[in-house]
Amino acid sequence: MSRPRGNGVGLAPGVVRAILKGHSSLGLAFAAALYLICLTGALAVFVAEFTRWENASAPRVATLAPDALPQAYSEALARAGGQVDRILMVLPDDDNPLLRVRTEAHTAGQREWLADARGHLVAPLREGWSELLVRLHVNLHLPHAWGGFLVGLAGVALLSSLISGILAHPRIFRDAFHLRLGGSRRLQEADMHNRIGVWGLPFHLIVSLTGALLGLSTVVIATLGMVAFQGNTAKVYALFRTPRLAVDARPMPALDLRPMLADAARRVPAGRIDYLRIEHPSRRDGSVELQVEDGSHHIAGTDAYGYDRDARLYHAKRAAENNIGGQILGTLGPLHFGWFAGPLVKVAYGLLGLGLAYLASGGVLLWxxxxxxxxxxxxxxxxxxxxxxxGQPLALSAAALGAVAAPAEGGAPLLTWAVATLAMLAGAPLLSSRQLARIGRGGTGGLLVLVALAHGGWGAADWMVPTVNFVLIVVGMALLVSLARLPSVRRAGV
Incomplete structure (x- = not known):
């Protein structure tokens, strides 16, 4: 009896074809995740600017009044009815001049407001579009542990692809500015793919490495917990975070924030508080964590101080005393997103991030x-x-329109993004590749212009609001103009 031919394990040809099809599906699914991560990452660089844009009428805070933080704390506590597990504040800075105050409670859930310079809560925070970008980039809008793990794997895959691409093309640096134009479309695309990979190589390596480390941090922490602390990951987190006090749920009057603020000001005279966390303010185990920029302007230059409810300092971690490992850990986030050296670096990160998304998509098109x-x-x-x-640029533009049309509905951007994504995929069996590309390009351009016009905000006090609208219109019009210059479907013979 003759053995089946075509594989070395005796599988029938139909089974082999099914396995290969599944292998291709898995590879494309992972490539799609990598492309989405790169695209949303390029946009998430500007999450502070998008948050300002979404809150066009909110007060901009340049300087806080002396009692602004205690005032915001007391108002947040009052609005939560006293039943609150924690209150968090993100203080304004040059990139994001908003004072954000959030309450978290098991019974009432999570609520977040914007406060003015005197600490009065004046408006609920709107960040549906900004939050969608961040969650798609950080965990693909999946449960945090699983999504973060997949994003970490994508970072590893991207880093491996960059290294293997360099090793597979010995002349890649010598031919860094060599483009074969006017010939085969595939050769042109291959040259552009390789050139963008070389031109942005330092950025690509930094982003992929830091992304892999940030995404896989949950796996690293779980492993350390099993090896060193009998599976107790809380002890691992305690090595990097301000520890919590022993549980004591006895009710107490709301703690007073002023002594902690005064003590931190004495310890870091040139510092600036950028984050404040109040745990169980109406319990005996209440505590306050302050994160203070130490004034050194280092990427990882933030001190952390922990106080009990009686204003006794029980934890202090100064950035100047960190070892090399601690300094590296503190720089991962700013280095990954470009949040360390002002707007020009952000713009560079955004453009290079779009180039990385092009590499992710172009690799599949070359295959x-x-x-x-x-x-x-x-x-x-x-x-x-x-x-x-x-479909992703179109879907993200639709999500921005959803955020503008229904700013009070936090789920509107996610819903519109999902509907637009599914609609484009549903058209794949019915339309040609050229038709799909034209719909995506034209739809994205039209939606971006519509988003800017529907948002308005041209007379907002914050200059960032009309700037974002202007950029949306310019990009949208550029896409529409480029669409008009493309050969039509009929002329292309599709």
Whole structure:
């Protein structure tokens, strides 16, 4: 009896084809996740600017009044009815001049407000669009542990792809400015793919490495917990965070914030408080954590102080005393997002991030083109990929429109993003790749212009609001103009 041919394990050809199809599906799904992470990461660089844009009428805070923080604390406690587990405040800075106050309670859930310079809570925070960008980038809007793990794996895959791409092209640096134009479309795309990879290589390596470390941190912490603390990950987190006091749920009057603020000001005269966390303010185990920029302007230059309810300092961790490992840990976030050296660095990060998204998409398109050139085309996968790759800019633009149309509905951006994504994917079996690309490009351009016009805000006191609207219109119009210059579907023979 003859053995089946075509594989070394005796599987039937139909089974082999099914396995290969599943392998392609898994590879494309991971590539889609990587592309979405890169695209949303490029936009998440400007999350502070988008938050200001979403809260166009909120007060901008340049300087806080002396009693602003105690006032905001007391008002937040009153609005929560005294039943609150913690109160968190994010203080204004040059990039984001908003005073944010959030209460968290098991019974009432989470609420967040914006306060003015005197500490009065004046408006609920609107961040549906900004939050969508961050959650898609950090954990793909999945449960935090699983989503963060997948994002970490994507960082590892991106880092591996960059290294392997360099090793596989010995002439890649020598040909850094060599482009083969006017010939094969595949060769042009391959050259552009390689050139963008080389031009942005330092950025790509930094972003992929820090992204992998941040995403896989939950796995690292879980491993350390099993090895060193018999599975107790809380003890691992305690090595990096301000520890919590022993549980004592006896009711007490609300703690007084003023002594802690005064003590921190004495300890760091040149410092600036940028974050404040009040745990169980109406219990005996109440505590306050202050994070204070030490004035050194280092990327990891933040001190942490913990006080009990009687204003006794029980924890102090100064940035100047950190070892090398602590300094590296403190720089991961700012280095990954470009939040360390002002607006020009942010713009550079945004543009380079878009280039990274192009690399992620272009790698798949090159694979599709090589299959076509070798006589093994995959038109179905090509249409699905085009629908997803162009569908994401369109879906994110639709999400921004959802945030503008229903600012009080925090779920509107996620819903519109999901509907637009599914609509584009549903069109993949019905339309050609060129038609899908035109719909995605034109739809994105039109939606961006519509978002800016619907948002208004041209007369807002914060200059960032009309600036964001102006950029949305410019990008939207550029996409529409580029669409008009493309060959039509009929002329292209599709």
């Amino acid at each position: 599709i083109a090589r299959r076509r050139d070798r006589g093994r085309p995959v038109p179905g996968w090509e249409r699905i990929w085009i629908a997803f790759a162009w």
